[in-house]
Amino acid sequence: xxxxxxxxxxxxxxxxxxxxxxxxxxxxxxxxxxxxxxxxxxxxxxxxxxxxxxxxxxxxxxxxxxxxxxxxxxxxxxxxxxxxxxxxxxxxxxxxxxxxxxxxxxxxxxxxxxxxxxxxxxxxxxxxxxxxx
Amino acid sequence: xxxxxxxxxxxxxxxxxxxxxxxxxxxxxxxxxxxxxxxxxxxxxxxxxxxxxxxxxxxxxxxxxxxxxxxxxxxxxxxxxxxxxxxxxxxxxxxxxxxxxxxxxxxxxxxxxxxxxxxxxxxxxxxxxxxxxxxxxxxxxxxxxxxxxxxxxxxxxxxxxxxxxxxxxxxxxxxxxxxxxxxxxxxxxxxxxxxxxxxxxxxxxxxxxxxxxxx
Numbered sequence: 001x002x003x004x005x006x007x008x009x010x011x012x013x014x015x016x017x018x019x020x021x022x023x024x025x026x027x028x029x030x031x032x033x034x035x036x037x038x039x040x041x042x043x044x045x046x047x048x049x050x051x052x053x054x055x056x057x058x059x060x061x062x063x064x065x066x067x068x069x070x071x072x073x074x075x076x077x078x079x080x081x082x083x084x085x086x087x088x089x090x091x092x093x094x095x096x097x098x099x100x101x102x103x104x105x106x107x108x109x110x111x112x113x114x115x116x117x118x119x120x121x122x123x124x125x126x127x128x129x130x131x132x133x
Numbered sequence: 134x135x136x137x138x139x140x141x142x143x144x145x146x147x148x149x150x151x152x153x154x155x156x157x158x159x160x161x162x163x164x165x166x167x168x169x170x171x172x173x174x175x176x177x178x179x180x181x182x183x184x185x186x187x188x189x190x191x192x193x194x195x196x197x198x199x200x201x202x203x204x205x206x207x208x209x210x211x212x213x214x215x216x217x218x219x220x221x222x223x224x225x226x227x228x229x230x231x232x233x234x235x236x237x238x239x240x241x242x243x244x245x246x247x248x249x250x251x252x253x254x255x256x257x258x259x260x261x262x263x264x265x266x267x268x269x270x271x272x273x274x275x276x277x278x279x280x281x282x283x284x285x286x287x288x289x290x291x292x293x294x295x296x297x298x299x300x301x302x303x304x305x306x307x308x309x310x311x312x313x314x315x316x317x318x319x320x321x322x323x324x325x326x327x328x329x330x331x332x333x334x335x336x337x338x339x340x341x342x343x344x345x346x347x348x
Contacts, residue, residue: 037210040177040263044210048203048216074215074253078206081219106182 002120003109004031004057006065007102008050008076010043012036018066018102026106045075048081051082054091062089062115064122066102092119100125140280140344141197142230145186149179155332159170162325166312171213171325178209178217198225212310213326216263223249232306235284240274243279243291243334247271254309259299261307261319263326269294270334288338295331302327 009015015036018082022032033053038044065076076093080086105122152175159172181221184203198221206218227245228238247267273294277287302324312319
């Protein structure tokens with residue numbers, strides 16, 4: 001078992017795409033669920049869909065949630081309140097950048113590290129150097 | 134019990150109609166300091182809410198407000214979804230049924246709504262958000278209950294306070310939400326969230342006033 005990931009974005013394509021990229025890095029050992037867009041498919045975030053994704057992703061080893069911005073945070077916090085998980089340390093909302101954070105988290109999770117280690121590695125992706133000059 | 138069932142759907146119908154009529158204005162308030170979709174998002178949300186409530190059998194106040202919350206949470210899309218969704222969810226637990234003390238229940242509902250919005254958005258007054266309309270409404274409604282005001286008066290005072298609070302957001306500089314990216318340039322615009330919050334409280338006040346004069 002490994003830490004699971006949930007990807008939250010205003011866009012379903014972005015959420016699905018980030019999940020695909022992260023899955024490619026992690027192989028099939030890490031469960032990754034995407035929750036993107038409002039209920040009618042328009043741009044936005046949907047706390048009900050996020051709550052469903054968290055429940056589906058949870059394998060018992062912790063869930064790290066990565067979000068794009070703005071209402072993604074509010075909707076995720078609402079989802080956690082709906083699930084009664086707002087004070088649960090087994091589910092964490094990450095402050096990491098979405099794409100970089102998801103990739104780093106997926107790789108770290110695939111090596112069997114704990115939620116704290118995965119969360120910390122994802123956060124470090126903030127300082128990832130992409131362009132070397 | 135049937136009064137109780139009636140009032141929930143009447144409130145939702147009035148909110149939906151007021152938000153729908155003000156969609157363009159709410160978008161216009163949102164355009165200079167946000168992404169210009171506050172009206173469209175709320176109109177989509179409350180239209181979905183009304184459709185759900187019209188088709189559900191349980192019309193109790195708690196069920197109506199719970200459906201309102203869950204539908205806003207999934208259909209609005211922007212920050213207003215979780216904020217208003219949490220507010221209505223807290224209201225549904227604060228006043229599951231109407232008891233004999235309606236003025237106190239109105240104040241309790243507004244207080245619960247403010248608690249939900251603040252828990253979610255972590256905003257306080259003076260930050261150019263819906264809290265600037267809601268917080269004065271809570272304060273005034275609780276004071277009115279202490280003075281022995283009836284339900285209509287409590288709601289009218291709350292709506293007036295929300296309107297004053299909404300207008301007071303114009304000179305404020307935003308420090309929360311997307312408007313905060315604009316810094317000084319957010320000054321001089323009325324906050325769309327405070328505006329929709331006033332419209333909703335006024336809609337509830339109108340429903341209760343009309344209900345009390347027609348019987």
